[in-house]
Amino acid sequence: MTGIFDTHAHYDDERFDEDRDTLLQALPQKGVCRVINCGVTLASSRTTLALSHKYDYIYAAIGIHPEDCGDAAESDYDALMELYCDPKVVAVGEIGLDYYWDTVPKDVQIKAFERQLVLANELDLPVIVHDREAHADTMMLLQKHRPRGILHCFSGSVETMQEAVKLGFYIGLGGAVTFKNAKKPLAVAAAVPLDRLLLETDCPYMAPVPFRGKRNDSSLIAYVAETIAAVRGMEPQVLIDQCRENADRLFQLK
Numbered sequence: 001m002t003g004i005f006d007t008h009a010h011y012d013d014e015r016f017d018e019d020r021d022t023l024l025q026a027l028p029q030k031g032v033c034r035v036i037n038c039g040v041t042l043a044s045s046r047t048t049l050a051l052s053h054k055y056d057y058i059y060a061a062i063g064i065h066p067e068d069c070g071d072a073a074e075s076d077y078d079a080l081m082e083l084y085c086d087p088k089v090v091a092v093g094e095i096g097l098d099y100y101w102d103t104v105p106k107d108v109q110i111k112a113f114e115r116q117l118v119l120a121n122e123l124d125l126p127v128i129v130h131d132r133e134a135h136a137d138t139m140m141l142l143q144k145h146r147p148r149g150i151l152h153c154f155s156g157s158v159e160t161m162q163e164a165v166k167l168g169f170y171i172g173l174g175g176a177v178t179f180k181n182a183k184k185p186l187a188v189a190a191a192v193p194l195d196r197l198l199l200e201t202d203c204p205y206m207a208p209v210p211f212r213g214k215r216n217d218s219s220l221i222a223y224v225a226e227t228i229a230a231v232r233g234m235e236p237q238v239l240i241d242q243c244r245e246n247a248d249r250l251f252q253l254k
């Protein structure tokens with residue numbers, strides 16, 4: 001398959017330290033045409049930006065992740081502001097709410113999420129949103145601030161998906177659709193309007209079956225596309241092409 005657009009990757013992760021450049025140089029030959037790397041802290045946002053400068057096909061999303069916002073200082077947000085001027089930055093992310101891991105108090109997460117939603121609107125950039133076990137608060141804040149963007153690794157119900165689509169949001173699906181007991185993600189994959197679907201890895205995590213538990217990379221999106229295309233009764237390559245067009249539209253590329 002060709003023309004794969006991975007809308008969510010973490011190639012700055014230490015699990016790529018051993019062979020990062022070899023892998024990133026090889027991905028275009030494996031059908032990958034664009035990747036958005038997502039920062040989760042100031043430091044990883046800087047690394048993300050450096051990767052986007054080294055590789056033409058990599059773009060940067062920068063921001064503070066909900067699990068990391070407890071440690072973020074005011075000076076981190078100031079430093080991020082300067083990075084947003086870079087032309088390779090196409091989104092504010094990865095931001096959001098995570099009520100699964102009890103590491104950062106809810107009110108701290110909500111404050112960090114809201115300030116970055118406001119910022120995204122000011123910069124006229126889309127947001128890449130992480131929502132884990134926090135659907136109600138996430139939707140409430142998206143309703144309030146009305147940014148453009150994507151709900152990444154979408155884990156909600158078909159109803160929540162429809163609510164998000166009504167708000168103009170895109171739905172990101174990855175390896176989870178291939179897992180056993182993937183009833184909910186598959187129902188979403190079948191029901192989401194074709195012009196709102198995006199493909200992603202969240203690599204190094206979430207490798208699709210038959211690589212579940214191993215290190216993920218953007219070329220494995222082919223397996224995700226096959227699974228989603230099967231439930232929708234379409235050709236995987238047609239799905240990949242449509243999802244790439246969707247991502248180009250959202251991130252205003254090409």
Ligand code: NI
Nearest residue numbers: 008038094202
């Ligand atoms: Ni992520």
